[in-house]
Amino acid sequence: MSIFERQKVVTRMAPSPTGHLHIGTARTALFNYLFAKRHGGVFILRTEDTDKERSKKEFEDEIIEGLDWLGITWDAFYRQSERAAIYRGYLEKAIENGKAYVSKEESKMHPGTEVEVVRLKNPNTTITFMDKIRGEITFDTTELGDFVIARSLDDALYHFTVVVDDHEMEVSHVIRGEDHISNTPRQILIQEAIGAERPVYAHLPLILAPDRSKLSKRHGAVMLSEYRRQGYVRSALVNYLALLGWNPGTDRELYELDELVESFDLSGIQKSGAIFDIEKLKWFNKEHMRTWSDAAYFDYVVERIPERVTSLPEWSEERLRRLIPVIRERTNVGDEITADCMAGEYDFAFAAPKPDPALLKWRNDATPRQTLPRLQKLAELVARIPESLEPEEIKSYIWDYALEAGKGEVLWPLRVALTGRERSPDPFTVIHVIGSAEAYKRIKVACDTILMAE
């Protein structure tokens, strides 16, 4: 164990509030959080808003809200825009020590005007650092030149502020995206210039689109808020994101956040980029919602029922409550509930169907008329069923007759009379949802329709 590992673990997430909270940013935050908590350490959230032009408060709010929603909590919060004086102090010291210098030159941002930027005096060495995930990485820093570290004494740039803050906040482990590998030698140079110690680095593989390119808007949703809106639940997203590029070394896949904390280890992180697979996310979502109570699931469902369904004549929350198990088994994520509602999948629960003799007819029957006696018998049987029975109990009232007359011959017309659809839940479940009295009515209407069609 090195001296570093004996010290307190401090990690940080340092997003710039210049865009929406990206799914990859959320994963990086998660890994930092998991690592810190796993080692009883501290996780810091630091807004890197030194670019005044592009930084927006709304994005900062979105980041805070998003991480909070995921259950990722931070022990300290900093805003770089409030730390200019600290950076200035380090800048002045570096200049004093001859590690950096002020350079009067034409502004690149405002051509024609002259500015005094601060450049780092590059010692032109070869930098080798140990990456926890990739091993040794070596760069020749000569090509970097005397790069600019501040626009002015009061306007330090990214590389400088990162190094100063990580030093000031005693960050022990820098866990960030692979796209930062090439920034590392630059930052190490600055560390050496200001006398900061080098943290442990761990560069995470990137999240890729299905075509292996960088995940972007054109591949679908990249914003955390979008997944949230679609109905993905917090624990599923956390679980999926954690296992995208990391594995616990066992076959286990289902984890809650606190269980991830217990199992997390940098050694389980993959080196190569991982494609974001929405299908697997859906599976995780369903698995996580499986643990919910019907009551909790009801709250989740009810706010996703479109007006198209709530305005149906027989709409009631009680009906919906009985329909919950049906919705549950056919739903991976909330958006599907709304889509199925719009497609009329659940209309049978809240409105009597318009009977279609052609559909009522069982395939072995030549005419709808042949189906009629069975429906009439069914009406008799259903009339005897008390309200509020479970599907299994309802089945016992009908099953003997179904066996006697033929399952398809009985069950198909019954189901169609009840739902008016080619595809639907089984008739016993439907009766359970709508109640036996309503079921009786629908069967009678189906009988009348066949008679009138003659």
Next chain:
RNA sequence: GGCCCCAUCGUCUAACGGUUAGGACAGCGGGUUUUCAGUCCGUAAAUCGGGGUUCGAUUCCCCGUGGGGUCACCA
């Protein structure tokens, strides 16, 4: 293009020199008391190529190929 990183089923991954190369998602097939769904069972599917090292390479080394990242007075 320079520099850097990466490479096992379609996808996420396990196997840290010796396995019939394992699991999961998706796919396919079948069972499940009519349909759809669900569920259960089963099935197909991979070590990028070429050289080494070794008794033995998915595993170690080199080259190639492919993919990615990065080259700001953005972060």
